[in-house]
Amino acid sequence: MKMAQLDAQLVRLAFQAVRFPDKWQKLLQHIMAVTPAKAAIITLRDRKTCQIVNDDALEREYHSPLIQGFPLEAVTYYLEELRTIDPWAEAQIAHHPHRPTIMSRICHPAKAKDRRFFDWLETGGLRDTVAFELDRVPGHWTAMNLFIENYDSDEGVALLEYCNIHFELLSDAWRSSQYVIRCQQTGQAALNSLSDNAVPACIITHTGEVFLANEAFEALKERGAVRRSGPLARLSLCQNMSIYGTRASEVPDLPRHDSIEPAISAHASPFEIDPMYRGKKDCYWLLRFQTSTLPNRETVAYDLDRLTPQERQLFDAISAGNSVQEAGKLIGIQRSRAFDVWNQVKVKLGIRNAHDLRG
Known part of the structure; x- marks a missing residue:
């Protein structure tokens, strides 16, 4: 992939989407603006069904920022009638299009036994799609689907070329954005646990x-x-x-x-x-x-200037109520070293034990 061929605006949107999930909506809109794609969906697929990302919200409102170019009525019909009988979803199970693929080349609508999905597409003036993986984990994978008006067309070739240039960037951005979301959730859970x-x-x-x-x-x-x-x-x-x-x-x-x-x-x-x-x-x-x-230890009559930086760190940690072992862990030293440093602190300050600091 030659860096000179990259769409600079898409690169900016991809990096923004890593931290701000709502940017995926603008990213899909941008792809539709600069390529022949007339509609776009990001889907989560497994061996039984095809779900649209943010499916819970779709079940309630039939709307998602990760669907572009489809009217709400079409989305509603797909969710209620078609997502378990999508021939291209089944084809992706067999062919695993890691790289961008024109789906009509591996599953042509004319050869489909059940045409309901393709009839639905044609109602919206769409006949083909370029699809590729954004992520894959055991049991399911996420795919980007970009729809065009005709199959076996120059517009399909142009869209495929654009996707071949950018799919690695988009895949990396998608995986990172999902990682960030998980980190936010995990981080907030950890913070809440500490707060408890x-x-x-x-x-x-x-x-x-x-x-x-x-x-x-x-x-x-x-x-x-x-x-x-x-x-x-x-x-x-x-x-x-x-x-x-x-x-x-x-x-x-x-x-x-x-x-x-x-x-x-x-x-x-x-x-x-x-x-x-x-x-x-x-x-x-x-x-x-x-x-x-505890009272402000600055008022205690200890000559803290006599302590080395490490001794002062340990002194501060023990003054805050930590044991010697806990204080050593806090400042990043081994247990045995913590006790050695604490002995030095006691000698320099004339302290018998930690209770002298907390009495």
Whole structure:
């Protein structure tokens, strides 16, 4: 595939559709505007039936952003009468058109025993389609179907050429968009689970924008410990908040504000969101916040300047209520190393045990 042949506008829409599913509607509209395609459907197929993506909504409203060029009456009839007897769906089961295929070449309407599906197409002035896979998993696959007015025609050849140039781009974008949706669902479920345990948490992008957050995070925001700042709603942290984790140094620089919160810290861990960019850009981050109602430790008469950065991190984590082992895990060091560092902290500050910090 030569990059010079790519449709630049389609490329932009495909990358937008990775993060914003409603862009698939505009993407299909664009394909219809620049090719001979007069209608388009993205379908989910298995060995028994053909479903249109977003089928639940279609059952209720007979409408989907992933159907273009068909009137609602035609969609209604297809859903109620034809989707289990679609000859081209059956042909795709046998031929698995991974690459774009003109369907009349493998299943010509003139040879069909049951013509109801083709009669339905011809009612709308359509006689052929170019189809190709967007994704395949065990048991079913997703296909894009682009319909044209005539078979054995120059318009079919032109559409096939366009699809051959772009189908890999579209397949990658589709798989990534579905992955993003699953990550959003999984990420929100994880955040909600943390919220059920009163753990504030959020997922931020590689630029520090808040991607998802749970209810406990919103409560933390009301306290002023965190904020969303600027037009991009970047996460802002209170001045004395520390960030821990094995890869905490890779977390994007976040703005700070003047609020001072007692004994608060954030544990950062990578959260992969988009396989199209894996290894090409920074990942997203899951931040879990730990808070305490303890007095502000800055008022305690310990000479914290004597501590190394690692010792201070461990001190902060233990002051927040973590055990030595938990604190070591938070800052990304082994259990044995955590106890060694804690012993050094106790010697430097004259502390007998963690209870001295919490008494």
